[in-house]
Amino acid sequence: xxxxxxxxxxxxLLICIxxxxxxxxxxxxxxxxxxxxxxxxxxxxSRLDSYVRVISRSQNLNEDLADILPEELRTxxxxxxxxxxxxxxxxxESGQNHLLRPEVQAALHNGNGYSIRHSDTADCLYxxxxxxxxxxxxxxxxxxxxxxxxxxxxxxxxxxxxxxxxLVSVIVxxxxxxxxxxxxxxxxxxxxxxxxxxxxxxxxxxNLEYANSKFVQYVxxxxxxxxxxxxxIWGNSHxxxxxxxxxxxxxxxxxxxxxxxxxxSGKKFRIxxxxxxxxxxxxxxxxxxxxxxxxxxxxxxxxxxxHELRTPVTSIRGFLETIISCPDMPDxxxxxxxxxxxxxxxxxxxxxxxxxxxSKIEESHDQLKKELVNLRTLSEEIFVEFHESVQEKHIVVxxxxxxxxxxxxNKTLLYAVLRNLVENSIKYAGENVTLHLECYSExxxxxxxxxxxxxxxxxxxxxxxxxxxxxxxxxxxxxxxxGSGLGLSIVRNxxxxxxxxxxxxxxxxxxLQFFFTxxxx
Numbered sequence: 001x002x003x004x005x006x007x008x009x010x011x012x013l014l015i016c017i018x019x020x021x022x023x024x025x026x027x028x029x030x031x032x033x034x035x036x037x038x039x040x041x042x043x044x045x046s047r048l049d050s051y052v053r054v055i056s057r058s059q060n061l062n063e064d065l066a067d068i069l070p071e072e073l074r075t076x077x078x079x080x081x082x083x084x085x086x087x088x089x090x091x092x093e094s095g096q097n098h099l100l101r102p103e104v105q106a107a108l109h110n111g112n113g114y115s116i117r118h119s120d121t122a123d124c125l126y127x128x129x130x131x132x133x134x135x136x137x138x139x140x141x142x143x144x145x146x147x148x149x150x151x152x153x154x155x156x157x158x159x160x161x162x163x164x165x166x167l168v169s170v171i172v173x174x175x176x177x178x179x180x181x182x183x184x185x186x187x188x189x190x191x192x193x194x195x196x197x198x199x200x201x202x203x204x205x206x207n208l209e210y211a212n213s214k215f216v217q218y219v220x221x222x223x224x225x226x227x228x229x230x231x232x233i234w235g236n237s238h239x240x241x242x243x244x245x246x247x248x249x250x251x252x253x254x255x256x257x258x259x260x261x262x263x264x265s266g267k268k269f270r271i272x273x274x275x276x277x278x279x280x281x282x283x284x285x286x287x288x289x290x291x292x293x294x295x296x297x298x299x300x301x302x303x304x305x306x307h308e309l310r311t312p313v314t315s316i317r318g319f320l321e322t323i324i325s326c327p328d329m330p331d332x333x334x335x336x337x338x339x340x341x342x343x344x345x346x347x348x349x350x351x352x353x354x355x356x357x358x359s360k361i362e363e364s365h366d367q368l369k370k371e372l373v374n375l376r377t378l379s380e381e382i383f384v385e386f387h388e389s390v391q392e393k394h395i396v397v398x399x400x401x402x403x404x405x406x407x408x409x410n411k412t413l414l415y416a417v418l419r420n421l422v423e424n425s426i427k428y429a430g431e432n433v434t435l436h437l438e439c440y441s442e443x444x445x446x447x448x449x450x451x452x453x454x455x456x457x458x459x460x461x462x463x464x465x466x467x468x469x470x471x472x473x474x475x476x477x478x479x480x481x482x483g484s485g486l487g488l489s490i491v492r493n494x495x496x497x498x499x500x501x502x503x504x505x506x507x508x509x510x511x512l513q514f515f516f517t518x519x520x521x
Contacts, residue, residue, distance in 0.1 A: 018170050025169075029162050040152050041127075045114040046415075048129035048140050051075075056133040056141070074126070074141040078104060091121045098139075103130040107137050116144060160199060198285035202280060206234060206246075218285040222264045238262045242273055242283065249275045261288070268292055312344040314324065319344075351486070357416060358469075358486060359491045368410045368497070370521075376401040378411070379437055384421050386426055393431040400438040407447060408521040413494040420487035421451050421514060429455025429511065445520055446500070452513035457506040466504060467492040 051069055055077075077086035082099025098104050106113020107130040114129045127183055130137050142148060154230035198215030208230050218225050222238050233239045245258045259272040272284040316514070319341040323334055360368070376399070383390070383397050390397060418437070426437050433455045441448035458466060469489045495502045499519030507513045 001503065014174060016274070018173055021169055022166060025162070025166050038153055038428055041114065044127060044142075044148075045112070045129050047115075048127075048142065049112065051129060051140055052129065052131045052133070052138045055138050056131075070142075072143055072145075074122075076139045076141070077129075078137040078139060080108070080135055080137070088254070089122075089308075096121070101128070101130075103139060106130070106474075107132050107139075200230065200283045202281050202283065204280050206231075209280075215283070215285055218269060218287065221267060222262060222269060222285075224265060238264060239271070242271060246271060246275065246281065249279065276342055307478050309348070312348040312351070315344045316348075318340045355486065357413075358491055358493060361413065361490070361497055368413065370408050370410050372412050373414055374403075374404055374487040375405045375407065375414070375439070376403050378415060379418055382415065382422055385419070389426045390435075393426065393433075395426065395429075395431070396434040398434060398436040398438075400436070401451075402439070405439055405447075407518060409518065410494075411497055411498060414518075416453075417491050417494045417516075420491050424487055425453035425512075426456065429453040433511065446517045447520060449516050449518065450513060451516075452507055452511055454507070454509065454511040457510060457512050460506065463504055463506070 038375055042289045051073065059485055073088075074091075075086070075088035076084060076098070078098050079085055082097040082104065084096065085097060102115040102117065103113045106115070112129070112131040114127065116125065118124070119126050119141070126142045127148055128139060130139040132138075159216040170437055182294050196214065198212065198218040200208060200211035200215045211230060216230065219230060219233060223232070223236060234243060239334070241260050242258075257272060257274050262269045262271055268285060270286045270288050272286070273281055273286050274284075275281045319337040322335050323329065339397070379399055379401055383399060389395075422435060425433070428434075435451075435453050437449070437451050439447055467488045469486055492502055495516050495518065500517035501513060502516035504512060504514050506513050
C-alpha cells in the first residue's frame with residue numbers, strides 16, 4: 001500500500017496560494033489568448049473585406065479579378081434567398097441554399113459577418129467572410145491552412161512571458177512564505193520560551209521540532225534524571241497514556257485535547273496534548289503542585305470558617321432560645337445570658353472583619369492605598385484602645401518607638417498588625433506581664449522591629465504554625481478568650497504586603513517574641 005504523503009501547514013499554505021495564483025493567471029492567459037484571437041479574426045475579416053469591395057465593383061469577375069485576388073481565395077455571390085449566383089472555384093454548389101450559413105446570417109443582420117467552419121462541399125476548414133452589396137451577398141473564403149493557423153497562433157513571446165511570470169511569482173511566494181514563516185516561527189518560539197508552561201512541538205513521526213526550557217526541566221523532574229534526549233519519554237511509564245492517545249488518533253480528524261495528571265518527585269504535573277490535522281502534535285506540561293495545595297488550603301479554610309462561624313452562632317441561638325423558652329426566668333439570669341450572647345456577637349463580628357481583611361490583602365492588594373504613617377502615633381492609638389484590658393491585667397506597656405518614626409504604608413494594615421500582636425498578648429500572655437515594642441534598626445530601605453511579651457510563650461512545635469489560619473494551640477495560649485483565629489495570619493500577610501517578613505520565638509526569660517521588617521516605601 002502506498003504511503004500517504006503528509007504536508008506541513010507551510011507546504012499546504014504554499015500549495016493553496018500557488019494553486020490560486022496559477023488558476024487566476026491561467027484564466028487571464030486564456031482570456032488574453034481569446035481576445036488576441038478575436039482581434040486577429042477581425043484583422044483578417046478586414047483584409048477580406050477589401051477583397052469583397054473590389055469584387056463588388058467588378059463587371060467581369062473571372063477576367064477582372066484573376067490577377068488581383070489570391071489564388072486560394074474562393075468567391076461566392078449569393079442572393080437574398082440564399083441561392084448561389086456565382087462560385088469562383090470548380091466546386092459544384094448548385095442546388096445548395098446558403099441562407100442558414102452563420103456568416104450569411106450575420107451579413108443579413110449586421111451588414112457583414114465571418115465564421116470559421118468546415119465546408120461539406122470542399123471537405124476542409126475555411127475562414128468565411130460575407131458582406132451585403134445591394135440585393136446580393138458577396139462571400140469570400142480562405143482555406144484554414146498552415147498559413148492561417150500560424151496567423152492565429154499566440155505569439156511565443158507572450159506565452160513565454162506569462163510562463164516566466166508564473167514561475168517567478170511561485171518562486172517569490174516560496175521565498176516570501178519562508179521569510180514570513182521564519183519570522184512567525186521566531187515570534188512563536190519567543191512566546192513559548194517565556195511561557196510558564198512547558199511546551200514541545202513534535203512532527204507526525206514523534207520527532208522533536210522545538211521545546212522550551214520549562215518542558216525540558218519538567219521532563220527531567222518527572223523522569224527523575226537529567227537528560228537532553230527527550231525521545232526517551234516515549235518509553236517511560238509516566239507518558240504511556242500520552243502514547244496510547246496518539247496511537248488512537250486518526251489522521252485528518254478533529255482531535256479533542258487530552259490531559260492527565262502525573263505524580264513524580266513530590267510534585268504534580270498536568271500533561272496535555274493537542275494533535276494537529278497532519279498528525280503533528282503539541283505537548284504541554286504544567287506544574288499544578290501549588291494549585292492543588294491552594295485548592296486544599298481553600299477547602300480547609302472553608303471548612304474552618306464554617307466551624308468558626310457555627311460556634312458563636314450556635315451559642316447565640318442557644319442563649320436566646322433559653323431566654324424565650326423561660327419567660328419566668330429572673331432578670332439577673334436573663335442578663336447573664338444576654339451578656340454571653342453579646343460576647344459571641346463580638347466574636348462573630350471579629351471573625352467577619354478578619355476574614356474580609358485577609359481577602360482584601362490577598363485578592364485586592366492593588367487597590368490598597370499607601371500614605372505617610374507615623375508609627376509612634378499609630379501604636380499609641382492601639383494601646384489607648386486596649387487601656388482597660390491592660391489595667392485589668394496589670395500589664396506594663398513599653399512603647400519604645402521614636403516620635404519621628406514614619407514610613408509610606410497602608411495605615412489600615414499596619415494598624416491590624418500592631419493591634420493583633422497586642423491583642424494576642426493581652427488574651428494569652430497572662431497577668432502582670434510586660435509588652436515591649438521597639439524599632440531596633442533602621443537601614444536605607446527597611447525598618448527592623450521587635451515586639452514581645454513576658455508571658456507564658458507557646459510550645460516549640462507550634463512556633464512554625466502560629467501564622468497559619470485557624471491554627472489551634474492545645475496548651476499555654478488557647479482560644480478561651482475568644483478571637484477569630486486569623487489574627488497572626490493577618491499579621492503575616494500584611495507585613496508581606498509591605499515587603500517584609502516576620503518570625504516568632506520563645507524568649508529565654510519567658511514570653512513570645514516577634515521579629516519583623518517593613519519596607520520604608
